[in-house]
Amino acid sequence: MGFASPLLFLIANTWGRVAMDPFSQLILLISVVSFCTFQWLFHSVSPWASSRISPGFLKLNHKQKIEWNSRTVSTLHALLVGLFCLYILFFDEAVNQDPVWGDPTLVKINVSITTGYLISDLLLIFYYWRAIGDKFFVIHHLAALYAYYYVLGQGMLPYFANFRLLAEFSTPCVNQRWFFEVLGYPKVSKPNMANGVLMAFVFFLVRIAVMPVYYSRMCSVYGTEAFYKVSFGGRSAWIFSSICLDIMNVMWMHKIxxxxxKVLLSSRRSKPESQENGKTN
Structure with a gap:
């Protein structure tokens, strides 16, 4: 991971401008450890585990293996951060009572894990651009990091930052669809169809259906004293990143x-057929 050194230096240099109290040092440490851990999972753990769990992994070409490892790490991050997000949403009274300036301790920890992951993933996207390069993911990651800078650096808007992480629950199903596809499962196979329906439902639930809740809470604090305590840059990051991410969410939801x-429609027209590899429709 020698190529990661300049990026880690940049992270440390940026954080050096913020008052480094003990908790800030802990958050920086978590971000760096998160970055290194996800790099390790991508380069070492995923290839090792995947080759033993799924024999089909060994038959993939180089580019497919890169994307496989990237999506495996993405799924692990989504489950970890998503569960932590739910805990905060249900049990962190300080954040729920004051969504703008509530005690951001747990949210900062969760966001710092995600920050390490996003920087790690961005590095991999650029390094393996021919295999996993995607301009929309770059925009998504940069918009999220831009907003998270204010959460980690100034402790503002913890409720909204945490709420955004609910979207991670849709990631495992999206990745699983790709795994089925690259392993040769027919689109009308039962596992693929079940995952597709679940993916559409979860994606809608955590990215689209929650929009009214999110923006109504945003409107409820607009114009309040707490709102105007947020710097102009912080408000801009909050509103801009929210709109940017939700535009992409709507586009992705439409595509999904x-x-x-189409898959459900085609499955009704096709008759069940036995597959050579033992899978059935």
């Missing part, structure tokens, strides 16, 4: 819904 509809 169309794909799910």
């Amino acid at each position: 819904a169309r794909g799910c509809y």
Whole structure:
């Protein structure tokens, strides 16, 4: 991971401008450890575990293996951060009572884990651009990091930062769809169809259906004293990143819904057929 050194230096240099109290040092440490851990999972753990759990992994070409490892790490991050997010949403009274300036301790820890992951993933995207390069993911990651800078650096908007992490629950199903596809599962196979329906449902639930809740809470604090204590840069990051991410969410939801509809429609027209590898429709 020698190529990661300049990036880690940049992280440390940026954080050096913020007052480094003990908790800030802990958050920086968590971000760096998160970055290194996800790099290790990508380069070492995923290839080792995947080759033993799924024999089909060994048959993939180089680019497919890169994306496989990237998506495996993505799934692990989503489950870890998503569960932590739910805990905060249900049990962190300080954040829920004061969504703008509530005690951000747990949120900062969760966001720092995600920050390490996002920087790690960005590095991998650029390094393996021919295999996993995607401009929309770059925009998504940069928009999220831009907003998280204010959460980690100034402790503002913890409720909204945590709420955004609910979206991670849709990631495992999205990745699983790709795993099925690259392993040769027919689109109308039962595992693929079940995952597709679940993916569309979860994606809608955690990224689209929650929009009214998110923006109504945003409107409820707009114009309050707490709102105006947030710097102009912080408010801009909050509003801009929210709109940017939700535009992409709507685009992705439309694409997922169309794909799910087409598969369900084609499954009704096709008859069950036995597959050579033992899978059945």
